[in-house]
Amino acid sequence: MATPLLALDSVTKEFGKIRAVDEVSLEIPVDEVTAVIGPNGAGKTTLFNLITGRYELTSGQIKLRGDRINGLEPQEIVQRGLARSFQITNFFPDLTALENVRLAAQAQNMELTPGALLSHHDQKSESKDAARAVLDRLDLLDIAQEPANSLSHGQQRHLEICIALACNPDVLVMDEPTAGMSPEETVETRELVEDLAEDITIVIIEHDMDVVMRVADRLAVMENGSLLTVGPPETVREDERVQQAYLGGETV
Ligand SMILES: Nc1ncnc2c1ncn2[C@@H]1O[C@H](COP(=O)(O)OP(=O)(O)O)[C@@H](O)[C@H]1O
Ligand SMILES: [Mg+2]
Structure with a gap:
């Protein structure tokens, strides 16, 4: 084998x-x-x-x-x-679905410190495209701009899966x-x-x-x-x- x-x-x-x-x-x-x-x-x-x-x-x-x-x-x-679909508390509740997935995509390629994350937050359009593609795959594009904490339980669980997938x-x-x-x-x-x-x-x-x-x-x-x-x-x-x-x- x-x-x-x-x-x-x-x-x-x-x-x-x-x-x-x-x-x-x-x-x-x-x-x-x-x-x-x-x-x-x-x-x-x-x-x-x-x-x-x-x-x-x-x-x-x-x-x-x-x-x-x-x-x-x-x-x-x-x-x-190797990525894991996290428990529900593992996203940023006040950020939108898109921002959450985008941060995961960015974190994949950099040091995971809050400063590093924030300073890159607005710069990387490729991570935004990647995040949109993941949300699209899970049929969540229409809620991309909603804050994560306003989503239904099922959507939140799917968002967690998106966050895991964003890490490729x-x-x-x-x-x-x-x-x-x-x-x-x-x-x-x-x-x-x-x-x-x-x-x-x-x-x-x-x-x-x-x-x-x-x-x-x-x-x-x-x-x-x-x-x-x-x-x-x-x-x-x-x-x-x-x-x-x-x-x-x-x-x-
Ligand atoms: N952090 C922990 N500290 C002490 N005991 C734990 C901890 N996590 C799990 N256990 C114990 O380990 C055993 C297996 O638990 P767990 O892995 O949660 O099982 P399952 O997911 O199959 O329900 C249980 O007896 C549980 O009480
Ligand atoms: Mg268990």
């Missing part, structure tokens, strides 16, 4: 006595959608925080295109091509992108993930099984910090251990 885009090797994270992530080894092939599923508390978000550099590993190693990324600052990891990632990591969404917004988001998957490798945590079964090429199932199994959705769905762990024996 060619070098996987992202490779986790015995990744472990302890919080005091809790082993939130326990020796997880997982290879993310290029151009696929890998969905990480598992019950609450399984360690999914912690795993994402390790991949994106927000937490330090207790032990193990994470490589992007064969180069170690654990130990790097989150922004350095973004610059190497090879891998997009998404933690429950449909959380809190209406059924209509959930369908829109699923279609969006399917569209993005055409040219970006995606790792997604998602608990809506309808979304998971439609978008994922592979499922990675976590339980108690460990990886229970990895495989194609149809195979994993039939796995008895998965049904026990994830749904208490109910059929997925």
Whole structure:
């Protein structure tokens, strides 16, 4: 097999006595959608925080295109091509949607200090074009000039995805992108993930099984910090251990 885009090797994270992530080894092939599923508390978000550099590993190693990324600052990891769709508080609420995406596009190419960001704020028309293109792709151009805090919940979540995309990632990591969404917004988001998957490798945590079964090429199932199994959705769905762990024996 060619070098996987992202490779986790015995990744472990302890919080005091809790082993939130326990020796997880997982290879993310290029151009696929890998969905990480598992019950609450399984360690999914912690795993994402390790991949994106927000937490330090207790032990193990994470490589992007064969180069170690654990130990790097989150922004350095973004610059190497791995972006995350942030939680809602991660945009500037009073700036417009366009300004938020534009700042992300600019931050990709410069030192991330407030002074640097502000001094370049009005200069870079290319970052504005890039930002408009991203907003257009997510059908958000008509709200480009609205302040981020005036958008609906679904639009804000999509804005977060735009901010991640503005960093031009090879891998997009998404933690429950449909959380809190209406059924209509959930369908829109699923279609969006399917569209993005055409040219970006995606790792997604998602608990809506309808979304998971439609978008994922592979499922990675976590339980108690460990990886229970990895495989194609149809195979994993039939796995008895998965049904026990994830749904208490109910059929997925
Ligand atoms: N910052 C933290 N400090 C201490 N314990 C944590 C922290 N983050 C997560 N945990 C614990 O790690 C375990 C896994 O949590 P989490 O990764 O959030 O699971 P999931 O996203 O699968 O629901 C849980 O027992 C949780 O309480
Ligand atoms: Mg979580």
